[in-house]
Amino acid sequence: MVAGKFKLQIRMNRVEGKTAIITGGGSGIGGASSELLAAEGANVVVTDIRGEAAQKTCDTIQQRGGSAISMQQDVTNQDRWGEVVSETLSAFGALDVLVNNAGISGASSVPLEETELDAWQGVMSINLDSVFLGCREAIKAMKGSGGSIINVSSVMGMVGGAPAAYNASKGGVRLLTKSIAVYCGTYGYDIRCNSVHPGYIWTPLVRNAIEFVDEIETEDDLMQMLVEKHPIGRLGTPDDIAKGVLFLASDDSAFMTGSELVIDGGYTAI
Template identity: 55%
Template sequence: MNRVAGKVALVTGAGMGLGRAAALLLAAEGAKVVTSDIDEMAARETAGLIDQSGGESLSLRHDVSNPDDWPQVMAAVEQKFGRLDVLVNNAGIAIAKNIEDTSLQEWRRTMAVNLDGVFFGCQQGIALMKQSGGGSIINLSSIDGIIGEADLAAYCASKGGVRTLTKAVAVHCAEQRYGIRCNSIHPGYIWTPQTENYLRDLGTLDQEKAKALARHPIGFLGEPNDIAYMVLYLASDESKFVTGSEMVVDGGYLAV
């Protein structure tokens, strides 16, 4: 129950879904957790759950696509806890449109949240982690950062960028001997509000869910904790030799 005891973690998009699951599990395993989200109330709710369970938290409103938000968030983390050991760049959006139907505004918004947000996070995370001798940056990509899906053109492009940006950050930090590791996680279909909304946008929810289920050989869709446990592993010292890796958690989706 103490796999990340004494560590300070920041989880973006912690108000629901994968972000909330990761924040709660990190806290349960001993970390002090900063929950950030563009939905301030949702971030506060996650922090409240941590506090109710005897953990220690801080909640912040945070638009990851806004470069001005990041220094303020990091300053608040440093003021409250004095350090940062784990950064989970989780916040993201998905627009269910193919390349012909995606507007420039939708493209740029997807890139701003999904890719720019990770870029800002890595830069700011490195700056703070260096002060305490290292840490772990965990970037949430997707199976769609490895393959393409017709109805997720902008999303695929943004998550592919996260995949290779992660490797560039990992190599840089390793060469500089910062003690900072950087890895990406590539979930399959995890049953979250975002996934539900995406499938509903494609058509009848039950039919689209059945199609998604059929693409996962394991026979069921993932749950948020399936990803949270990979976050926990990468956040812990158990993964001290793991950097620049892409951790696929997809029920066999990419294996067929």
């Protein structure tokens, strides 16, 4: 290499040979993360409560020559977690990366004062309990060999402004992540655990919230309202977040654990 000049390297192998489980991989951020990790050499296990959606992502990866299998999984079911990890170990021999991505918005037209406990607990179960279950199962599988756990939180895990249960669940994911990072370090497990905090990404989770936003009638109006909250002047794409997931999954982030990777177009800078 000539001194003072960088050699341009096209890298397509940042997670070569690693095996990754991605929950909620049938859509949006989970779908893009599954595709990018596979393109960078990982064996990908795509799971989703909608088994056919997970299979569709898997088909896309395989058509591009990548390595993937799909599994139907409701992330709130603890027995299913055991099966998903054990089937992953049978298929690929190891688990190196877990992306706890599945989630719901909890958007509702019911005001906070009238929200039923069941509705609150439903959001907590999918957005937070599931992350505990996934981390618990992944630690069992990774503690001898090491690994990287990536928990998809949100800017709404850092600031208020969403339905209360969503805010609380994503704040919980943020600190659960740090707790797990410290726990694994304390016990000498070579397992890193980091959270990702996306700004608004134009996925079904956001688009479907339109019916609950007063004074917004069209998707264009909703998008415009949200764009104005992002100094960068646009919403994020699933690929914007997938690139952060790839970084945390790869050894490029080897010195990161218990960290918050904020990918938000400046949302939290205001």
